Amino acid sequence: xxxxxxxxxxxxxxxxxxxxxxxxxxxxxxxxxxxxxxxxxxxxxxxxxxxxxxxxxxxxxxxxxxxxxxxxxxxxxxxxxxxxxxxxxxxxxxxxxxxxxxxxxxxxxxxxxxxxxxxxxxxxxxxxxxxxxxxxxxxxxxxxxxxxxxxxxxxxxxxxxxxxxxxxxxxxxxxxxxxxxxxxxxxxxxxxxxxxxxxxxxxxxxxxxxxxxxxxxxxxxxxxxxxxxxxxxxxxxxxxxxxxxxxxxxxxxxxxxxxxxxxxxxxxxxxxxxxxxxxxxxxxxxxxxxxxxxxxxxxxxxxxxxxxxxxxxxxxxxxxxxxxxxxxxxxxxxxxxxxxxxxxxxxxxxxxxxxxxxxxxxxxxxxxxxxxxxxxxxxxxxxxxxxxxxxxxxxxxxxxxxxxxxxxxxxxxxxxxxxxxxxxxxxxxxxxxxxxxxxxxxxxxxxxxxxxxxxxxxxxxxxxxxxxxxxxxxxxxxxxxxxxxxxxxxxxxxxxxxxxxxxxxxxxxxxxxxxxxxxxxxxxxxxxxxxxxxxxxxxxxxxxxxxxxxxxxxxxxxxxxxxxxxxxxxxxxxxxxxxxxxxxxxxxxxxxxxxxxxxxxxxxxxxxxxxxxxxxxxxxxxxxxxxxxxxxxxxxxxxxxxxxxxxxxxxxxxxxxxxxxxxxxxxxxxxxxxxxxxxxxxxxxxxxxxxxxxxxxxxxxxxxxxxxxxxxxxxxxxxxxxxxxxxxxxxxxxxxxxxxxxxxxxxxxxxxxxxxxxxxxxxxxxxxxxxxxxxxxxxxxxxxxxxxxxxxxxxxxxxxxxxxxxxxxxx
Amino acid sequence: xxxxxxxxxxxxxxxxxxxxxxxxxxxxxxxxxxxxxxxxxxxxxxxxxxxxxxxxxxxxxxxxxxxxxxxxxxxxxxxxxxxxxxxxxxxxxxxxxxxxxxxxxxxxxxxxxxxxxxxxxxxxxxxxxxxxxxxxxxxxxxxxxxxxxxxx
Numbered sequence: 001x002x003x004x005x006x007x008x009x010x011x012x013x014x015x016x017x018x019x020x021x022x023x024x025x026x027x028x029x030x031x032x033x034x035x036x037x038x039x040x041x042x043x044x045x046x047x048x049x050x051x052x053x054x055x056x057x058x059x060x061x062x063x064x065x066x067x068x069x070x071x072x073x074x075x076x077x078x079x080x081x082x083x084x085x086x087x088x089x090x091x092x093x094x095x096x097x098x099x100x101x102x103x104x105x106x107x108x109x110x111x112x113x114x115x116x117x118x119x120x121x122x123x124x125x126x127x128x129x130x131x132x133x134x135x136x137x138x139x140x141x142x143x144x145x146x147x148x149x150x151x152x153x154x155x156x157x158x159x160x161x162x163x164x165x166x167x168x169x170x171x172x173x174x175x176x177x178x179x180x181x182x183x184x185x186x187x188x189x190x191x192x193x194x195x196x197x198x199x200x201x202x203x204x205x206x207x208x209x210x211x212x213x214x215x216x217x218x219x220x221x222x223x224x225x226x227x228x229x230x231x232x233x234x235x236x237x238x239x240x241x242x243x244x245x246x247x248x249x250x251x252x253x254x255x256x257x258x259x260x261x262x263x264x265x266x267x268x269x270x271x272x273x274x275x276x277x278x279x280x281x282x283x284x285x286x287x288x289x290x291x292x293x294x295x296x297x298x299x300x301x302x303x304x305x306x307x308x309x310x311x312x313x314x315x316x317x318x319x320x321x322x323x324x325x326x327x328x329x330x331x332x333x334x335x336x337x338x339x340x341x342x343x344x345x346x347x348x349x350x351x352x353x354x355x356x357x358x359x360x361x362x363x364x365x366x367x368x369x370x371x372x373x374x375x376x377x378x379x380x381x382x383x384x385x386x387x388x389x390x391x392x393x394x395x396x397x398x399x400x401x402x403x404x405x406x407x408x409x410x411x412x413x414x415x416x417x418x419x420x421x422x423x424x425x426x427x428x429x430x431x432x433x434x435x436x437x438x439x440x441x442x443x444x445x446x447x448x449x450x451x452x453x454x455x456x457x458x459x460x461x462x463x464x465x466x467x468x469x470x471x472x473x474x475x476x477x478x479x480x481x482x483x484x485x486x487x488x489x490x491x492x493x494x495x496x497x498x499x500x501x502x503x504x505x506x507x508x509x510x511x512x513x514x515x516x517x518x519x520x521x522x523x524x525x526x527x528x529x530x531x532x533x534x535x536x537x538x539x540x541x542x543x544x545x546x547x548x549x550x551x552x553x554x555x556x557x558x559x560x561x562x563x564x565x566x567x568x569x570x571x572x573x574x575x576x577x578x579x580x581x582x583x584x585x586x587x588x589x590x591x592x593x594x595x596x597x598x599x600x601x602x603x604x605x606x607x608x609x610x611x612x613x614x615x616x617x618x619x620x621x622x623x624x625x626x627x628x629x630x631x632x633x634x635x636x637x638x639x640x641x642x643x644x645x646x647x648x649x650x651x652x653x654x655x656x657x658x659x660x661x662x663x664x665x666x667x668x669x670x671x672x673x674x675x676x677x678x679x680x681x682x683x684x685x686x687x688x689x690x691x692x693x694x695x696x697x698x699x700x701x702x703x704x705x706x707x708x709x710x711x712x713x714x715x716x717x718x719x720x721x722x723x724x725x726x727x728x729x730x731x732x733x734x735x736x737x738x739x740x741x742x743x744x745x746x747x748x749x750x751x752x753x754x755x756x757x758x759x760x761x762x763x764x765x766x767x768x769x770x771x772x773x774x775x776x777x778x779x780x781x782x783x784x785x786x787x788x789x790x791x792x793x794x795x796x797x798x799x800x801x802x803x804x805x806x807x808x809x810x811x
Numbered sequence: 812x813x814x815x816x817x818x819x820x821x822x823x824x825x826x827x828x829x830x831x832x833x834x835x836x837x838x839x840x841x842x843x844x845x846x847x848x849x850x851x852x853x854x855x856x857x858x859x860x861x862x863x864x865x866x867x868x869x870x871x872x873x874x875x876x877x878x879x880x881x882x883x884x885x886x887x888x889x890x891x892x893x894x895x896x897x898x899x900x901x902x903x904x905x906x907x908x909x910x911x912x913x914x915x916x917x918x919x920x921x922x923x924x925x926x927x928x929x930x931x932x933x934x935x936x937x938x939x940x941x942x943x944x945x946x947x948x949x950x951x952x953x954x955x956x957x958x959x960x961x962x963x
Contacts, residue, residue, distance in 0.1 A: 671856065719859060758873075758874065758875040761877050763862075763961075763962035763963055764861050764865050764868065765858060765861065767860040769860060770858070773875040775870050781856040781867075781868045781869065781870050
């Protein structure tokens with residue numbers, strides 16, 4: 001009997017006793033008796049020692065004994081065979097306790113399952129490989145699948161060493177023309193894994209040889225070759241989408257999902273850049289690219305697949321060593337998300353038109369850099385970069401928490417938007433009819449109290465239905481806001497100003513169609529804030545401000561509206577500069593005295609810019625014009641608050657939905673009109689001494705010392721109104737028309753009412769005085785006044801502070 | 812989409828079924844395929860500063876429908892509401908529906924090829940509206956292009 005066999009026998013006899021110390025020393029004896037050339041056996045013995053070393057009182061004794069018996073049987077078989085690595089039963093060290101260093105969700109049962117699965121999978125791989133000569137493509141695919149599973153399992157239990165090896169082998173497998181080319185490497189991997197698993201399970205370091213294996217596998221696939229491979233599946237190779245309708249339908253879903261995950265990826269990347277780097281974030285990022293890669297492969301979108309693969313490879317490095325996630329690489333990853341987005345959009349356009357996807361500029365360069373960045377550089381040229389902006393959630397929930405939230409996402413279904421719209425519209429009609437029924441005079445006089453009660457009940461349900469119907473279209477602003485954190489990061493980089501972005505109220509909801517349209521104006525506001533609001537670092541230092549500027553983007557509900565606020569702590573609006581520029585451009589007459597409010601609103605004029613220089617960011621004067629136009633179209637308004645040296649706040653007040661507005665019912669002549677409540681500042685009954693008529697024409701209203709132009713609604717609409725004759729018998733509604741306030745003279749105010757907006761034919765409404773129509777509670781149609789158009793139409797007061805629009809005579 | 816059994820649109824001035832109506836003493840016709848429905852006269856909310864022939868808008872089951880007075884379009888006196896006045900809701904082709912105010916609706920009549928003659932050039936100031944002449948029991952019918960009646 002060999003020394004090993006006798007040591008093993010001693011261990012076996014000790015099994016029945018409770019003497020742990022004896023067991024441990026017996027196991028050590030076994031280990032030391034292992035013949036030098038038998039690595040497998042050594043590994044197994046190591047495992048046994050390790051298991052016993054971690055033996056504690058809480059361990060199930062029976063289980064331990066059973067495992068040890070198992071291991072002893074394995075060892076005696078190995079010893080008998082005297083071979084190193086061919087036995088499939090090599091690794092049998094099922095752990096009694098989870099080794100330290102593994103993820104906390106991994107328990108003993110999971111590890112033993114893992115062990116079985118690895119053993120089983122590898123045996124299968126071996127079988128296929130040994131018949132490689134006769135194996136075809138389907139066998140290759142089978143191996144690829146097994147390897148992928150093994151890789152995934154390794155990742156789940158946190159064995160990154162195994163994972164990487166599998167990953168590289170997988171890559172290699174994808175490149176070789178025939179299985180026979182990698183039999184040797186694959187078998188070597190298998191042998192190593194079978195050795196490593198017991199060691200890792202025992203909490204020991206992985207046995208040596210992995211680095212060599214990796215080098216061997218990678219040597220077979222030099223970077224240049226890999227690069228070529230990625231390239232050959234680039235956009236040149238796959239610019240068209242298969243015309244298979246099923247695949248096309250899938251593409252739509254893929255597009256939406258990919259866009260969503262890319263936004264999340266952006267957020268994570270920005271947060272990593274700000275220094276918050278942890279393994280779960282990297283894992284989540286990896287998964288994003290991995291999923292995109294997989295789907296892109298399935299849909300034959302080679303370009304996207306190649307990019308995602310390159311990005312994934314970088315992230316895989318990071319999973320092994322977080323330190324590899326350098327600024328350079330992060331930047332490339334951010335560029336990759338943008339590029340994938342562009343390619344996706346181009347592809348979608350191609351799908352829509354049935355043509356070929358346009359080649360995206362810079363694609364090859366980016367792919368090239370993504371691949372080459374992994375090659376060690378001779379010398380890293382340090383770049384001067386501003387500190388990274390941090391998107392911080394001022395609500396207090398940090399990124400990790402939010403990610404946790406997304407994994408337990410609510411169940412959702414996808415519904416065709418047209419169906420939702422049609423449902424909401426039908427509900428709108430129901431609401432109108434309900435109002436008509438409830439308002440009907442004969443109903444009120446004839447029905448019994450019981451019926452009335454039931455009708456009231458019905459009405460209540462109709463309102464509930466309306467609320468729920470509108471909620472169907474509501475989406476949180478999170479998506480829009482997340483894009484902004486990426487934008488600010490880029491802007492900060494480009495402008496060289498360190499900026500931090502605080503976000504608040506991301507869960508506030510608004511109508512999807514509104515939220516979608518918010519993107520553009522927000523981008524312009526951000527640019528404006530970074531370029532004009534935030535000072536240079538030197539200027540901030542001089543002013544005694546922190547070098548890192550803070551932008552704060554928040555959303556909240558207020559009285560049936562949603563408020564979106566963007567504040568900066570920059571230099572504030574420069575009243576004099578704005579006025580000077582406006583005078584230069586002929587927007588304001590020389591020497592005119594304007595209120596602060598009027599001056600600030602000049603920045604919304606088309607083509608207006610105070611920027612001394614047109615920069616890459618802004619200065620062409622288009623941005624704020626877009627903001628104003630969009631807000632007007634959405635029937636909202638903008639308020640500006642600014643303090644020199646302290647910063648500026650832009651406040652967008654927007655309706656929650658485009659389908660329904662709060663309206664004030666006005667009367668002019670015998671007709672009722674609706675004015676959006678959002679546009680109304682106040683209403684009053686004018687006294688004779690408040691109204692002045694310039695040369696018998698244009699009227700001016702004096703409200704607490706402020707002179708407002710007075711628009712006579714009756715005259716404007718060409719109808720006979722009492723108030724036109726005697727203004728003191730009517731009412732004045734002070735309207736916030738953005739460019740200036742004005743008073744709207746009407747006969748009577750009926751009250752506020754929520755109305756469903758109906759479109760009216762543009763050919764009917766060619767004067768643009770109305771923004772739509774509403775069905776009033778008596779079934780009649782009430783036209784909705786467009787505040788912006790009312791003022792523009794009234795004859796200007798000569799010598800007004802604002803210059804009149806250029807007239808033929810003025811030319 | 813669904814396959815139409817009949818052509819969606821009767822070609823202008825072609826034989827087929829027409830809805831005939833009266834404006835003052837003359838009889839006019841529009842292809843029945845372009846007629847969505849006929850609704851009774853109701854209060855019309857005027858749209859200030861719209862084209863004169865636009866009488867206003869009405870609430871058609873929750874939708875806002877513009878109503879045209881063809882007599883104003885043809886340079887006649889406006890339609891005077893009476894017990895016989897109705898609104899014909901037209902929807903030619905893919906356009907949005909609109910209402911046309913008429914003095915009286917008469918009948919749906921089938922015009923065969925021999926009952927239709929092309930409108931000679933210069934027969935009317937409203938040449939674009941007039942598609943052809945039709946004959947019903949010796950009564951002349953002006954067959955109209957419904958598109959030309961819509962809000963312009």
